[in-house]
Each structure stands twice: as C-alpha cells, then as structure tokens.
Amino acid sequence: MRSNSKEQIRLKDHSGRKPVFIILLFVFLLYGNAIKNNFSLDDDFVTSTYDHPNKRIEKGIKGIPELFLSRYVETDQQSFSYRPLVLVTFAIEYEFFGINPYVSHFINILLYGFLCVLLYKMLLKVFQETDHRILLFIILLFAAHPVHTEVVDSLKNRDELLSFFMGICCVNFMLKAYESSPVRNIILSVIFFCMALITKETFPVLLPFILLTIYTFKKPNSKQILITGFCLLGITIFFVLVRQFLIPEESQVRTFVFTENPLFYDHSLASRIPASLFILLFYLKLMVFPFPLSAYYGYNTVPIAGWAEPMVWISLLLHLAMLFFGIRYYKRYKILSYGLLAYLLAILPYSNLLRPGVGIVAERYSLAASFGFSIFLPILILFIFNRGMKSITPFKITKQSVLFASVLIVFFSFRTFSRNNDWKDIKTLFKRDLEYYPNSYNLHYIYANAISREIPKQTNLDVKNDLRSEALTHYSEVARIVESGLAKAPSDYISRNNLGTIYVNYLNQPKRAVPLFEEAIRLNPAYAEAYYNLGFCYEKLNQSDSAAANYEAAIKLNDHYIDAYKRLDAIYQDKHLFSEAIAAGEKAIKSFPANAELYINVGNAQLSNKDTVNGIINFEKAVNAEPRNVNLKQQIFSFFQSIGYNPASGKWRNTQIK
Secondary structure, three states: HHHHHHHHHHHHHHHOOHHHHHHHHHHHHHHHHHHHOOOOOOHHHHHOOOOOOOOOOOHHHHHHHOOOOOOEOOOOOEEEEOOOOHHHHHHHHHHHHHHOOHHHHHHHHHHHEEEEEEEEHHHHHOOOOOOHHHHHHHHHHHHHHHHHHHHHHHHHHHHHHHHHHHHHHHHHHHHOOOOOOOOHOOOOOOOOHHHHOOOOHHHHHHHHHHHHHHHHHHHHOHEEEEEEEHHHHHHHHHHHHHHHOOOOHHHHHOOOOOOHHHHHHOOHHHHHHHHHHHHHHHHHHHHHHOOOOOOOOOOOOOOOOOOOHHHHHHHHHHHHHHHHHHHOOOOHHHHHHHHHHHHHHHHHHHHOOOOOOOOOOHHHHHHHHHHHHHHHHHHHHHHHHHOOOOOOOOOEEEEHHHHHHHHHHHHHHHHHHHHHHHHHHHHHHHHHHHHOOOOOOOHHHHHHHHHHHHHHHOOOOOHHHHHHHHHHHHHHHHHHHHHHHHHHHHOOOHHHHHHHHHHHHHHOHHHOOOOOOOOHHHHHHOOHHHHEEEEHHHOOOOHHHHHHHHHHHHHHHOOOHHHHHHHHHHHHHHHHOOHHHHHHHHHHHHHHHOOHHHHHHHHHHHHOOOOHHHHHHHHHHHHHHHHOOEEEHHHHHHHHHHOEOOOOEEOOOOOOOO
C-alpha cells in the first residue's frame, strides 16, 4: 500500500504545475532572444509592417468581420487560401499595440509554450503507464528541436502554430469525452476542430492524428473509430461548403512557378513517387540532424530524384521498415509504435506525392511530424540502452540513456538558440542561408531585393556602390538559375516574365528581356503584367510607339494598372500628344480617384494644351485628394503664385485669364 501511495504522489507531481512551469521556462529560455527580432519573410501577408502597411489588419477589431469574408492573402497579383483566425489575432494585436514586431514575437513564443504544455497533458492521458519523467523529456526534446524555429520566429507561420494548437485542444477534449461529460467535451472538441480548419488547411494531417491518438488511448472498436472519422470528415465538408459560400472559388488567384517546385509542371505519378521518397528522406534527415536549415528551399536545393538515385531506394526500405514496425509491434511497444505512426501520418501529406508543396520541402511542414519523431527517438534510446529487453514498459531509465538524451537536448537547444538570431530580419536570414544553399533562386532573389531597398537609405557613395554591386551579383545568379531551368517548364509564363524583369530592371539588358516577355504573352495572352514589362523594354530601347501600344494593351486587360497609366502619360507628354495624355489620365482617375499624381499629370497636360482653367481645377483636386501632403500643397501654391492665381479667392491678379 505504501509503495502505491508513493507512486500516486509521484504521478500527481509530474502532472501538476511543476512540469508546466519547467516546459514554459524552457521554451522562453530557448526563444527569448527571438523577441528582439524584426519582421521577416512574408510577414506583411498577415500583419502591418513598417514597409508594407496591411489595410485589413489596421482596421483592428472593427475589421474582424471583413477578415472572415476575404482570402488569407490578398495582393495585386494573388488572392488565395482562407485562414481568418490567424489574421484576427494580428488585427487584435494591432488594435492594442500598433505595428510592434516584438509583441508579435512574444505571443508566438507564448503560443508555442502553451502548445508544448498541451502535448504533455495529452501524453499523460494516453500513456498513463509510462514514467512521467520520460514524457516530460519527450516534450523538452520537441520544444528544443531546431526545425520549429521557422514556425516560432516567423510571424507569418503563426497559422501552423495556431492550427496545431487547436488540433491538440480538440484531441484533449475528445480524450476527456471518453472519461466524463461526453456531450460537453465532444462539443468543445468539435469547436476546436473547426477553429483549426479556419486557421490553416491541415485536415489531411489532423484527422489521422486524432484517430490514431484516440485508438491508442482507449482502443475503441472499429465502429467508434469510423463514426468519429466520418463525423470529422462531415464537419470538414460542411466547412468547405460554407467557405465556398462566403468566398467563392472564383475569387482565388494562385499561380505557381517552377522555381517554387518543378513538380507543379510534372503531373506524372511515376516521376512523383521516387521524388516523394527522396523528400521523405530529406525530412527524416532534418529530424535527426537539423543542419543546415533554410527559410526557403525550392528549385535547385532539393533535387527531384528519380529511381536511379540510390537514396530513393534507401528511403523506401527505411520508411517501409518504420511502417512495418509501427503496425506489427503496436501491442508490444505501444508508445514507440505510436511515435512512428504519428510521424509517418503527419509527414506523408508533405511528401509531394499527391500534391506538390510550395518550396518542395519546408521546416514548417514538419511541426506535427516532429512530435511523433520526438516520441519514438527517446523511446528508441531507452530501448537500446536497456539492451533488448522483452518489454520496454515499464522503462528502466539508465545513466547512459540520461547522458545521451541530455547531450541531444543540449545540441538541439544550441542550434535553436543560434538559429533565432538568423531570423533577425530578411537580410540577415537570407545572407546566412545562402552560405549553405547557394543555388536557391528564392534566397538570391529576396536577398537581392533586401539589399536594393537599402541603397536609397545610404548617404555614403562608396557604400551605395558596394550595395549595388552586391545586389547585381545576386540578380545575376537568379538569372542564371532560372535560365537553366526554363526548359523543364515550357508552360511557365510567370517565370519567363520574372526572368525578363531581372534582365531589364536590374541587369539593364532590355534586348535580352524582350523575347521572354513575348513568350510569356504567347503562353498567356491575358497576362497584363507581361504587356507592361514589354512596353517598358521598348521604352528603354527608345521605341516609344511600341511601348505605348503595349501599355495600352496592359490597361485594356486591367483598367486598374496604375503604373501603365503613368508610363503611358509620360510617353504622350514627351511626344506632345496632350489630348491622348488627358484622355488616358482621366480614365485612370476613374479607377484611382484618390491618387494626387494622376490629377497633376492631367493638369500638366491641360496646361500644355493651353487649357489653364481645367489644369488649375485638377491641381486643386490633387490637393484635395491628399490634404495631409504638405509638400504637395506648397508646390502647387507656389505654382499658382507664379502664374498670378489666388486659389483662396479663385481670382487672377489681372482680369485676363492666362
């Protein structure tokens, strides 16, 4: 009786506040240095940044209804996905803190800490017979794993964190439903499942994970598993229908380029199978040895392997062995099998077998899978150091296993703490990652853009020249990488357009860009951006008539193409075609009535066309469009004074209108 009493006290201690405190403290020690980080890659998709205001987020709490009626990403080029809940969190943040990356980073870390606590609570329920110290170690290993730096340090990836968090809440309430208050807990589990769905589309990962955990916890009969699975599937279908009603599928505009993943242009299942096997091995390598990491992988970093690649066969044998062991020895080694199966079920949807993933692989995709890995690895360590015992429950924790496990946690913790510093900002992040992935198109391109934005801020001419030279080096690498891969994606008009913009905008090679834009237009005659870029090439080549024709074509396809209006105005003004400039400008104003520059352009054309009165009217409209623009007011008032016009009275210094 005494031994049982002590055991109860020990179990209570490990399921109480102390382990929760340890987990949260550990998470903040790991990620505390990330709080000082700035905004990084794609953060402007979900929140307002210093360089890119997000109008939807800046509406704060009042704008929340709009977030449920719009796409996750809405830009001039693309509109896709439906993840309103994560946007709501940033809208609330903005309401109280404004643009503040430090608060956002703190919330990400706090959310990650709570996720780790929830996972620990779940393990306590599912594996009650297991020493709680082992379960705590599993969570510490999960918390320390470096592949999680992307979802914690990147604000944009809060959707991954939040979705998995809601999914684990769903699991915990389902487990409680088997113990007590089934109706209440089932309702709560359904609510959290729905919240997971509106955070990110992780249903292919979440549903198998939930069913596996329930089966491991209580071993319900097949009927119960089927009922649970069909109920969750029904909820998902209902969610998809509601989403379609709120935001029709036609509103989604999402295009993929081969530099994101060449498999978007290879629909052959025969070639995807070996590629997916290699990708699975790549993920497993990241689990075991998470170095080097990258914010973006994509084309030319992860090969699209074929059957001739030996690693494909190694991956096939290894993953089949994991699957066999997980199923065959489930009753004997339940926790080890659970970890193996949880890992395989969570990573398989990201293998690119059925659906290509952006970037081919990504650390954020492995969040749920790494939980399974964090279970079976320490159990495997215990199995090895217990030297093949018949049963590994209950475990015997040896000094050797503790030492090995401690070294592993220290290694992972060091890598995580160090990686947080890489996420300081985009420039720091991509410069670091290029050291290990020099053939990545996206790393070169985004890093070059970050450098280019720094150039106007510099006052030292030598520094400006150095930055300009560095940017050109990376743009040249981008051109080389894309040029070498275009033949693999003959229908990819976007990559041809992107390569052309690099040649004309950065490398000053408009002649080389022209055929690329022409090919993009041939592949997609409705591609307004390619017409605009082709017009810009002709303008640089001093072929103004061809330039104007292409700008007009871009406007015909997209009457909100403001840059095309502005370039067209410049050509008409330069050629003294003032009537054409006025007509184009007035058309642009209909689309952009609050743009002061358009009124000024029309006013200038009218003055040149000797229509002083209407020119003055448009200058006044420019001031009204941007009443807070002090410099604009001063410039226009100075002009009025120079021609003898008093805008306050609307009169001239003499009676003759000039």
